[in-house]
Amino acid sequence: MRLQLLPLSLLLKSLPDAVHSELLSRLFNHLLKGQYIADQLHELDGKRLAIAIGDTHTELVFTIRDGRLARAPGKAWDVRIKGRLEEFWLLATRSEDPDTLFFARRLNIEGETETGLYVKNLLDGMDFDWRAHVQAVAGPRLAPFILRAVERLQLDRRVQAVIAH
Structure with a gap:
């Protein structure tokens, strides 16, 4: 793991997943304001998306309602993206192409195939x-x-x- 990710890794390990899901849903919703991708989230209305970060034993579950992300109670999901913290960092910072991360199996999608492909394509086309x-x-x-x-x-x-x- 990259040294600069150590504080984030420790934070993810030390607080409950529900806290991270709540904070990240608020952050994502703020960042999505004015973005093309925000309009595309309506297609996923009612879906539950999970992000599983294996090396920190973190699983964040979100639901999409009215084009917004919200923390979802429980662990049930329709689509889950799994990987290590470093891969999610590369995805979030756009340091690596999403297709590369998925095709090299550094990030994996599980669950509903159609929903998973839709999410992957959204991530691939994401430009802030x-x-x-x-x-x-x-x-x-x-x-x-x-x-x-x-x-x-x-x-x-x-x-x-x-x-x-």
């Missing part, structure tokens, strides 16, 4: 549009000022560089 996110979060009156300030300070290049890595 930070400008759309700022517009969705800040609203039509404040967003233009924020975007102009970011561009004036040339922070947009830095933001794009972080997202690209």
Whole structure:
């Protein structure tokens, strides 16, 4: 495991899965504001998705309702993605192509085939549009000022560089 993942690994091992599921569902829902992928989640309404991180013995279960992620009680799932923390980190940071992670079996999908393929394709096509996110979060009156300030300070290049890595 990469040294920089050690604090995250310890955190995942020390708190109950329900706490992580709750925190991550709130974070994901915030990050999804203004993103194309958010509109695609409606196709998964009512589905339960699990993320199983083998090396931390963590299993996070979410349900999708009205295009939003929520912590799901219990351990039942329709689709589960399994792997090590490092693979999930590579997926989340886009440091590795999702297809590569899945085809090399570094990440595995179990459960409903059609739902699993839909989720994998969503992950594969995921690109974070930070400008759309700022517009969705800040609203039509404040967003233009924020975007102009970011561009004036040339922070947009830095933001794009972080997202690209």
